[in-house]
Amino acid sequence: MKTLLALRWLVLTLAFAGQALSSSAASISVFAAASLTDVLKEIATGYERKTGDKIVFNFGASSLLARQIENGAPADVFFSADEAKMDVLEKKGLIVKETRKSRLSNALVIVVSSGSSLSFKSAGGLASAEVKRVALAETKTVPAGIYAKEYLEKAGLWAAVEPKVVPTENVRAALAAVESGNVEAGIVYKTDAGISRKVKIAYEVPVAEGPVISYPMAMVKAAEQPGPARRFVEHLNSAEAGRVFERFGFIAQP
16 A cells, blocks of 8 residues: 555656646747758757757748848747848847857858769859759848859859859758759758758868858847747857767857
């Protein structure tokens, strides 16, 4: 009898503990650049297991996400693929300035489908007659597209490549266009090329020749979960998260 009562007490104790954990767990809304999809999902899995909090992602073009935050979308954390989008939100007082951190960098690569016979000794290969269509993220607002255009202009290739450009809503859409064979080539981040078996890197833009790529993150001032949001930003800035970022090919800033 005593053993049975003890077991019942243990079950009740565990049940109450579980309810307490559930009631204290937070749901953190993270708006993040599409190129961060895979790495952030992995980081979140470990973080959720450790803290009990739930990370809810909204991935997309940084420009679109920034506009959503400006329009009052319920975001706790913003992780952009460029500084300009974060600058806009900071000027409007929409982020917690002291939580802002330029966390990552990346590199640009030219990719072709894995079965393509195309090879490039330089980015000038995009101007060749063999390449009729080039997928780029939208070059006016989306960071990956802005970076790509900036590089092509610096290399003196934009005039030749621009008529071939097939604009996409974000960098993952540009990658998908190459994977499907709808275009002969595309410019994406090195980290995007690394997660796809359907493309291969035809040319990697040397970091010294490419644009300065910076991924800033910050807590949103209107965060519904300010405490948990700040802790998640701190975790993203940790050495533990840094090792995951680097494993996925990102350059983690100290």
